[in-house]
Amino acid sequence: MRMESVEQLRRRLGALDLFVATRLPHDRLIQRGLTVALPLAGASRGELLWGGPLLRRAAQLGVKTVPVQEVDVADSRDALFLALDLEARAGEYTWDEREAIYRFALEHEITIDTELSQLVTGDGSFADAMMRYLRLAPRWQRAVEDGSVDIRTAEACGSLPAPALAEVSGAPVQLSFSNRRRLLSWLTEICGRDGLHESAAVELARQVMRADDPVEATRLLRYPRLSAMESRFRDLERELTSGVPLSLAAPQGFEGPGFEMQLRLRSASDIDRAIDALRRIQDRGDELFDLL
Amino acid sequence: MNSSTYYKARLARFYGTPDALSLPAVERARRILSHLEPVMVSSADEIPPQHRNLRTLFVTSFRGAPLAPCPGTRVHRCCNYYTVDLYAGCPLGCTYCIMQSYLESSPVTVYADPSPAIAAIRAQALADPLIPLRVGTGETGDSLLFDPLFDLTRRYIGELADLPNVYFEAKTKTAYVDHLLDVPQKGNAVIGFSVNVQQAATEEGASAPLRERIAAASRAAEAGFLVAFHFDPLFRMAEADYRAVAAQLAAAVPARQVAWVSLGSMRYTPGLRAHIDRPYIHDEFVGCADGKYRYIQRERVALYRAVVDALVEHFESRPPIYLCMESEAVWERVFGALPDEMPELEALFAGAPPRKEGQRCGR
Numbered sequence: 001m002r003m004e005s006v007e008q009l010r011r012r013l014g015a016l017d018l019f020v021a022t023r024l025p026h027d028r029l030i031q032r033g034l035t036v037a038l039p040l041a042g043a044s045r046g047e048l049l050w051g052g053p054l055l056r057r058a059a060q061l062g063v064k065t066v067p068v069q070e071v072d073v074a075d076s077r078d079a080l081f082l083a084l085d086l087e088a089r090a091g092e093y094t095w096d097e098r099e100a101i102y103r104f105a106l107e108h109e110i111t112i113d114t115e116l117s118q119l120v121t122g123d124g125s126f127a128d129a130m131m132r133y134l135r136l137a138p139r140w141q142r143a144v145e146d147g148s149v150d151i152r153t154a155e156a157c158g159s160l161p162a163p164a165l166a167e168v169s170g171a172p173v174q175l176s177f178s179n180r181r182r183l184l185s186w187l188t189e190i191c192g193r194d195g196l197h198e199s200a201a202v203e204l205a206r207q208v209m210r211a212d213d214p215v216e217a218t219r220l221l222r223y224p225r226l227s228a229m230e231s232r233f234r235d236l237e238r239e240l241t242s243g244v245p246l247s248l249a250a251p252q253g254f255e256g257p258g259f260e261m262q263l264r265l266r267s268a269s270d271i272d273r274a275i276d277a278l279r280r281i282q283d284r285g286d287e288l289f290d291l292l
Numbered sequence: 293m294n295s296s297t298y299y300k301a302r303l304a305r306f307y308g309t310p311d312a313l314s315l316p317a318v319e320r321a322r323r324i325l326s327h328l329e330p331v332m333v334s335s336a337d338e339i340p341p342q343h344r345n346l347r348t349l350f351v352t353s354f355r356g357a358p359l360a361p362c363p364g365t366r367v368h369r370c371c372n373y374y375t376v377d378l379y380a381g382c383p384l385g386c387t388y389c390i391m392q393s394y395l396e397s398s399p400v401t402v403y404a405d406p407s408p409a410i411a412a413i414r415a416q417a418l419a420d421p422l423i424p425l426r427v428g429t430g431e432t433g434d435s436l437l438f439d440p441l442f443d444l445t446r447r448y449i450g451e452l453a454d455l456p457n458v459y460f461e462a463k464t465k466t467a468y469v470d471h472l473l474d475v476p477q478k479g480n481a482v483i484g485f486s487v488n489v490q491q492a493a494t495e496e497g498a499s500a501p502l503r504e505r506i507a508a509a510s511r512a513a514e515a516g517f518l519v520a521f522h523f524d525p526l527f528r529m530a531e532a533d534y535r536a537v538a539a540q541l542a543a544a545v546p547a548r549q550v551a552w553v554s555l556g557s558m559r560y561t562p563g564l565r566a567h568i569d570r571p572y573i574h575d576e577f578v579g580c581a582d583g584k585y586r587y588i589q590r591e592r593v594a595l596y597r598a599v600v601d602a603l604v605e606h607f608e609s610r611p612p613i614y615l616c617m618e619s620e621a622v623w624e625r626v627f628g629a630l631p632d633e634m635p636e637l638e639a640l641f642a643g644a645p646p647r648k649e650g651q652r653c654g655r
Binding site: 155190192223224225229252254256257258290292 | 566578591
């Protein structure tokens with residue numbers, strides 16, 4: 001191990017300068033030279049195999065030298081594995097970093113096998129996920145990169161015009177990750193179903209994001225018949241059980257054999273009122289069972 | 293398109309295991325597919341990844357369970373159907389096909405030695421000779437799309453014809469029945485046709501047009517086969533047009549030769565959903581107990597009732613009609629009864645051997 005000039009080392013950064021979110025040591029440690037030795041490929045042109053972010057930070061801090069160590073690497077795959085071992089952020093790389101790793105592997109004809117995938121994503125999904133990511137339009141890649149949607153939502157919503165996505169992303173109301181996913185999926189489906197062009201899609205997005213509950217507002221538009229059935233059921237339930245210690249529940253999505261009824265009896269008069277309510281339900285049973 | 297033209301246009305590669313390449317069915321196919329030189333491999337895993345698609349034919353002798361209960365669907369009513377794998381993978385390209393979600397990157401696999409499956413069917417049928425055994429080859433692929441090449445269905449039909457309790461069904465969306473019409477002993481063999489309205493033709497890829505399927509059904513019936521019809525998947529937007537299809541079927545095939553009619557509505561798993569980018573997917577579907585998505589229950593009940601009514605109206609006598617992968621709630625709303633309470637379905641539903649714990653069907 002020896003100390004080497006930061007300025008000279010920066011000129012020796014090569015194609016393996018792939019990382020932007022490296023976990024750096026504390027500035028005080030960098031200033032005192034107490035950092036891991038940066039690997040210099042001894043057998044080739046002395047290319048620096050890892051440590052770009054550390055070097056850049058050292059330069060910002062006015063540090064003149066950092067420790068380095070010459071290492072032997074057999075080939076590009078060996079060099080990439082060394083860089084990934086030193087970076088040690090499996091499963092935590094940004095999408096930009098993953099893309100850089102992926103492109104490095106392709107350019108250097110490195111097989112993306114399970115071993116490499118484990119070092120990048122912590123599982124076997126690296127190649128498949130990258131291919132899916134690279135198929136996305138840039139606006140959806142940005143949405144995946146900033147964590148506002150997952151890759152599956154981005155794929156499903158790919159046809160949603162960019163300005164409509166911007167209406168959702170830029171709205172003041174904060175949506176949870178899962179609600180944003182549901183809302184975007186439904187918006188995309190409504191646009192597909194109704195053949196909405198960009199301006200109409202933007203207006204739709206604007207309209208739902210102004211609602212008190214944007215997710216529910218979108219759901220009503222996506223499922224108008226189901227929503228009407230839910231509304232009808234609520235009305236019936238209110239009419240039939242109002243003031244009675246009885247509750248009526250419909251199966252989820254009106255998918256199922258029947259309704260569930262619950263009685264809470266605290267006195268004999270509760271029984272009378274419940275019997276009256278049951279008679280009303282019996283009289284209007286057709287309206288109720290028409291929903292199933 | 294006739295079958296030979298179809299194969300020449302559609303098949304680009306031919307792989308096979310050594311034990312399969314000398315089987316009579318494969319030798320027959322090789323003569324017809326003279327433009328393709330078979331490549332020997334020890335298993336499908338040896339086929340290069342870029343060739344693992346539906347333009348590749350892979351023939352092998354039988355492997356795996358020879359006879360299995362239809363996977364059915366958990367929770368919902370099962371129709372007591374057994375399946376054997378004959379042709380796995382289907383290039384017809386129906387937009388709603390569940391196989392898109394798991395067989396897309398596999399070759400069309402032909403299990404070219406039917407002996408183990410025939411033996412298993414015979415053993416089960418002889419073990420309970422009074423119990424009808426329905427078994428078909430259309431679970432993982434079209435039963436007849438490649439059958440003119442291999443002529444394997446003929447062996448099943450011929451070697452099961454002496455068993456009065458076996459209803460062997462070849463289910464298809466093609467009109468490729470002519471190679472089977474001269475089978476001398478047909479027994480209770482059933483040629484099943486998936487049918488749909490003409491508007492759905494764009495969803496069924498290279499499947500035969502409805503009129504050709506109906507004409508094929510008519511030829512099969514005239515030749516002495518039992519015929520089945522499968523309205524699956526029913527699309528809600530075409531409810532009225534299914535009446536016309538029912539009338540066409542009734543005009544083409546006498547009711548006495550209709551073994552059964554099944555009805556199933558459009559449904560999808562979350563995995564399949566990602567593969568479907570068609571207008572019908574924007575309808576309103578709800579999650580069901582088996583994890584699949586179907587039309588709102590009351591809407592599919594209305595759809596089923598309309599088709600059942602049309603079938604009953606047009607056929608001179610009511611054929612056995614059942615629902616595929618549906619809940620008891622839907623059965624009761626459509627028929628006012630469960631299948632084991634309907635005399636015409638007793639043979640299909642009530643008589644089958646009991647399923648052992650751990651078997652796949654959800655009944």
